[in-house]
Amino acid sequence: MPEGDSVFKAAQRMRGHLLGRTVTRSDFRVPRYATTDLAGQVISAFDSYGKHMLTRFDGGLTLHTHFEMDGAWQVTGPGKRLPATFDDEIRLALSTDGPTAYALRMPVLELLPTSQEGEVIGHLGPDLLGPSWDAQEAQRRLVADPRRPVVEALLDQRNLAGIGNLWAVETCFLRGISPWTPAAEVDLAALLVLVRRMLLHSLDNPGQVTTGDTRRGHTHWVYGRAGRPCRRCGTPIEHRDAVAGTSWSRETWWCPRCQPGPFPSLAERPSRPGLRRGVNEESFGSRGRRLRGSPGLAR
Numbered sequence: 001m002p003e004g005d006s007v008f009k010a011a012q013r014m015r016g017h018l019l020g021r022t023v024t025r026s027d028f029r030v031p032r033y034a035t036t037d038l039a040g041q042v043i044s045a046f047d048s049y050g051k052h053m054l055t056r057f058d059g060g061l062t063l064h065t066h067f068e069m070d071g072a073w074q075v076t077g078p079g080k081r082l083p084a085t086f087d088d089e090i091r092l093a094l095s096t097d098g099p100t101a102y103a104l105r106m107p108v109l110e111l112l113p114t115s116q117e118g119e120v121i122g123h124l125g126p127d128l129l130g131p132s133w134d135a136q137e138a139q140r141r142l143v144a145d146p147r148r149p150v151v152e153a154l155l156d157q158r159n160l161a162g163i164g165n166l167w168a169v170e171t172c173f174l175r176g177i178s179p180w181t182p183a184a185e186v187d188l189a190a191l192l193v194l195v196r197r198m199l200l201h202s203l204d205n206p207g208q209v210t211t212g213d214t215r216r217g218h219t220h221w222v223y224g225r226a227g228r229p230c231r232r233c234g235t236p237i238e239h240r241d242a243v244a245g246t247s248w249s250r251e252t253w254w255c256p257r258c259q260p261g262p263f264p265s266l267a268e269r270p271s272r273p274g275l276r277r278g279v280n281e282e283s284f285g286s287r288g289r290r291l292r293g294s295p296g297l298a299r
């Protein structure tokens with residue numbers, strides 16, 4: 001799942017392989033750039049901002065890519081190429097005097113003058129993994145629409161950049177809040193500290209694990225676990241589909257017991273008064289099976 005941490009890691013990996021390399025051939029398989037030729041350009045930077053990647057060339061051009069759900073960069077060693085089975089997925093093959101980089105299935109791939117990068121990333125809120133991360137500014141943006149469900153506000157990259165659905169729903173679980181809690185009723189300062197901690201942790205560790213348990217099928221508390229028992233309390237995890245034609249564009253998972261608060265389209269459940277504290281927060285990095293039945297976390 002390409003979220004901010006995956007794109008950050010991809011930029012880091014690309015830097016290691018390709019920074020300072022000279023392009024020997026560029027093969028764009030996007031009609032708009034069919035005749036574009038980057039040969040001779042030196043790759044001068046790979047930067048990530050939220051879920052966007054910026055590849056810069058010394059001639060003053062930037063290649064902007066956005067992975068959305070499925071995009072990826074792949075690199076092959078000098079003189080090697082991807083197997084033919086990938087042919088239909090290649091949007092750009094960038095050969096250099098070293099390795100070759102392939103943009104695969106990339107839904108957004110555009111060239112623009114480096115001086116105009118603001119046009120593609122200028123709308124974004126503070127980047128959780130960026131050097132100038134500004135939690136207060138992110139918080140200010142998150143409550144600009146105070147009644148907006150917190151999970152939706154978190155996913156809006158104009159508020160802060162880098163969180164995708166996985167981190168958003170897992171964070172709501174770990175903070176013990178319903179994903180539909182109005183943003184203004186959430187302790188956002190604590191929530192942002194947690195989200196950033198999880199993303200930074202993910203940079204140094206494979207996969208996107210929130211439970212501390214890297215075994216297949218054990219990596220998440222609620223994400224993708226509809227109907228399965230909550231790892232903390234055993235209650236079946238609830239799931240709500242994305243609703244076409246609304247701002248509600250993402251699936252959501254939550255534990256109705258560990259995450260009290262508003263639940264649209266379900267029987268109204270009472271929400272607890274005051275700010276919810278992160279009662280599940282200590283579960284981050286802890287294995288579910290150890291937590292089950294742990295008296296300190298029982299409610």
Ligand SMILES: [Zn+2]
Pocket residue numbers: 230231232233234235255256257258259
């Ligand atoms: Zn639960």
